[in-house]
Amino acid sequence: MGLFSKIASAIGGSKTPESRELAQEIATLKKEGRMHARHVLHAPWPVRLELPGGTIGRVRDMSYGGLGVIFEESTPAFVPTDLSVVLATLHLLDQSTPIRVSAIHWSSPTPRELFVGIQVQHEVPASLLAMKSVIEPLGWGGSMIPIGEDIRNERYRGPGWHCYRGEGPTDVVARLDPQTSRLMEALITFRHENGYRDVRLLGDQLATSEPAGSSTYGGSQMANTSALDPKSLRSAACILLSLPESARLATAPLLQRILSELKVSTGA
Numbered sequence: 428m429g430l431f432s433k434i435a436s437a438i439g440g441s442k443t444p445e446s447r448e449l450a451q452e453i454a455t456l457k458k459e460g461r462m463h464a465r466h467v468l469h470a471p472w473p474v475r476l477e478l479p480g481g482t483i484g485r486v487r488d489m490s491y492g493g494l495g496v497i498f499e500e501s502t503p504a505f506v507p508t509d510l511s512v513v514l515a516t517l518h519l520l521d522q523s524t525p526i527r528v529s530a531i532h533w534s535s536p537t538p539r540e541l542f543v544g545i546q547v548q549h550e551v552p553a554s555l556l557a558m559k560s561v562i563e564p565l566g567w568g569g570s571m572i573p574i575g576e577d578i579r580n581e582r583y584r585g586p587g588w589h590c591y592r593g594e595g596p597t598d599v600v601a602r603l604d605p606q607t608s609r610l611m612e613a614l615i616t617f618r619h620e621n622g623y624r625d626v627r628l629l630g631d632q633l634a635t636s637e638p639a640g641s642s643t644y645g646g647s648q649m650a651n652t653s654a655l656d657p658k659s660l661r662s663a664a665c666i667l668l669s670l671p672e673s674a675r676l677a678t679a680p681l682l683q684r685i686l687s688e689l690k691v692s693t694g695a
Contacts (some may be wrong), residue, residue, distance in 0.1 A: 465490045466565035468668045472497075473691045474561065475518040476528070476545065484543070486517075489565070491558060493505060494528070494545040497536075517557065520661050521689040524557040564662040567597040567617060568669035576644055587611070589677045596682050597666060601677045610680045615663045624656070626663040628681050633688065635659040660685050 449559050454520075465488045468474055470588050472485040476496050484496035494517075512529045527548040533648045549555055570593035576584050582591050588603040601613040625636035635656040636649035667682040669677065675682075 439554060463490050463492050464566075465495070466562055466569055466669060468565065469670075471686070472578045473520055473664070473668070473686055477516040479513055479515070479519060484516075487542075489558065489562060491547075491555065491562065493531075493547055496543050496545055498541045498543060500539045500541070517554070517556060519561050520664055520686075520691050521657070522555055522557070522661075526554045558659065561665050564597075564617065564665035567593050567595045568599075568666035570594040571597070571599060571670055571674055573673075589674065591670070591674050599666065599670065599674060599678065601674075601681070603677060610677065613678055613681045615666060615681075617662055617666060619662065621657065624659045624662070626659055626681075626685070633684055655688055657689065660689055664689070664691075 456576040465486045468486060472487065474486040474489070475483050475625060476486055476494060478482045484498040486494050486496050488495040496613050501560070512527055515526055515528045516523050517526050526616070527550060528545045529548065530543050531546050532544040536542050547554065547558075571591040572593065574590040576588075579588070581591050583600055583602075587603045589601045589603065590598070591600075597615070597620045598617050599613075602611045603609065604611055615626045616623060619637075622638055625634075627634050627636065633655065634651045636651050637656070639648045639650040664682060664685045667678050667685070670678065
């Protein structure tokens with residue numbers, strides 16, 4: 428049974444609206460050839476795979492069907508290079524989900540590291556739903572391209588401004604101090620369920636926003652949520668983790684602030 432057939436079979440046993448919606452989306456991914464599309468995560472790699480016995484690896488890339496994971500030889504139990512299926516835990520920022528995985532190929536990029544290609548055995552919809560919450564915004568971040576100053580909103584022109592747009596549509600805007608390169612403010616706007624959300628940093632103040640009226644992109648004023656919205660922070664973190672290099676450098680302080688708010692450890 429192929430990967431798609433396994434996924435369709437797993438989802439078919441569930442009658443929840445979320446599972447039916449996901450089944451339709453997976454069918455679209457297969458039709459468009461994106462089922463195995465891999466999305467690269469950059470430092471500090473806050474997505475981790477924990478194997479039985481406590482071995483933890485850093486996820487460097489992921490698709491709906493698998494993971495590329497780096498394990499260090501200093502971890503508690505070095506990774507066995509065999510094809511057995513094991514129940515592991517995928518740590519997605521501040522959330523975790525159990526998944527069944529098997530190693531399908533491996534190599535040693537350095538003497539103390541092992542890169543392992545992991546296949547995810549989806550037996551229930553939950554693992555797909557969890558991975559979707561990360562893969563979708565990773566795709567938005569990876570699609571970002573710079574916006575020329577001549578077509579930007581007038582507020583975002585001039586020295587220090589860095590503006591990008593990607594699929595979704597998704598916008599990332601950052602202003603650096605021209606003298607010190609310190610991040611002064613940043614704004615991320617992205618699709619969220621049936622509307623849009625903002626994550627904004629101004630000075631030291633971090634805020635999440637939602638539409639005050641119409642939820643169409645750019646169609647309403649945004650109002651700050653009473654407390655930081657964890658879902659918005661997770662999406663924003665994934666977008667930032669997959670940005671082109673120049674955009675990652677400009678927004679690195681924002682990513683660290685978001686990971687801190689989510690209490691995500693980025694230590695080795």
